[in-house]
Amino acid sequence: MFRTVLVANRGEIARRIIRGCRALGLRTVAVYSEADRDALHVKDADQAVLLGAAPARESYLNVERILEAARASGAEAVHPGYGFLSENWRFSESCARAGLTFIGPSADAIRAMGDKPEARRRMAAAGVPIVPGTVDPVADAASAERVAAEIGYPVILKAAGGGGGIGMVKVAGAAELTAAFATATRRAQSAFGNGAVYVERYLQASRHVEVQVFGDTRGTVVHLHERECSIQRRHQKLVEESPAPNLDTRTKQGLTAAALAGARAIGYVNAGTLEFLVDPQGDFYFLEMNTRLQVEHPVTEEVTGLDLVTAQLHVAAGDALPFSQDTIQQRGAAIEVRVYAEDPAKGFLPSPGTITRLSLPQGEGIRVESGVAEDSVVSVHYDPLLFKLITRGVDRTQALERLARALDVCELEGVKTTLPLLRTIVAHPDVRRGRMHTQMVEQGAFHG
């Protein structure tokens, strides 16, 4: 095991990783931008190194500065967290060249899964069902139209080089296709520097269910069951839970078997997540694989009782996985909500500012992962996630009740947040019944 780990991230996830390192007695090095001088992750770490100015490309995306910080601080390993450089295979390679252990999968796995058409090809070859559509990018609007006519409308145009829902364009019918193709190409080009797009059938009223997988360098790959993340807005998750409610045994077994087959086919090492859409008939389709620790990993930790961050550190150090498949069980239920600095009154536009008052819940079955405290400045430069609230219970009902109470006692002033929306969601009868799909927010289920 290494002695010193550099955490190449900020906010709640940097703090979570530092805590995991501490649990194993490792020394931690934080990095920060000029905007984050007073940030909590900087205070938490044993040492902190300034990277540069506030914009991410000058700080948290600045590979040279991060490698320099690792050298100067004597770090032997780098944990990328999520976002920023976590799914950048070149960064993983740069770490290796600098003699640093990248805490995550191989550069090859990151590269293959980051190239969405390649990921679809590899998964299809491993027998994992994929959403009907093209495996290769389509050359032009006319080809896209031919494919769409074959698989049926609505379809969705996706960036071949992207992910996270960025740049996707939904197309209801043939009349919209030419304009939509131009928009999708432009968005893909500006967001990812690669204008290639591919076509998929748009699955309506489907659920987003994902499977947590974990591999080690000895060839063992296990799954840590599923998470339901159907409540989303602009393709960003708002609520995540495990187990997925009302998921029949056959579908669940199919999902975990497919996830294991997919992960094994690419020789996957460390923590990863295969995302699927599940349609009302229980048929499921691979969406994408996230080759990193997920934002929503705490729900899996809460139901399995396992620590994913320390497991990542062990696996990166070459140890065997600290758990075996037959010991990984879901006990009770856990739910997470993400509190974002977004203004519900302004169509959820970002709401930067200074947090003047913050009171977070605590108590049995409540876990908070926060990147902010009173007087924290919420900068325009980074993701709007403020904190995550996770509750667990002996069953889903108890977890939901604890979550509703925890949300009620949250007090935050200074910036606008998604708290009111989350309270409405958690109280909604369909959510209480565990009947959710990915379009509920956009269809206005939680208005008023």
Next chain:
Amino acid sequence: MAEEIKAHITGVVFQVTAKVGDKVAAGDPVIVLESMKMEIPVEAPRAGAVKEIRVREGQTVQEGETVALLD
């Protein structure tokens, strides 16, 4: 008379999409702000010609700050 186009949100100027002299329609983006990884256009409140652009790319603007003038 000139009308001020104000930023409705704090952010960093990601792109200046109009230039002085451009004729714009109501709702056309004049600049695009980036805030918390989202791109948010600041739109012309009415039709007119762009008289002045007061910001440049990379600059931080506060909510309510004038970013351009419309003739």
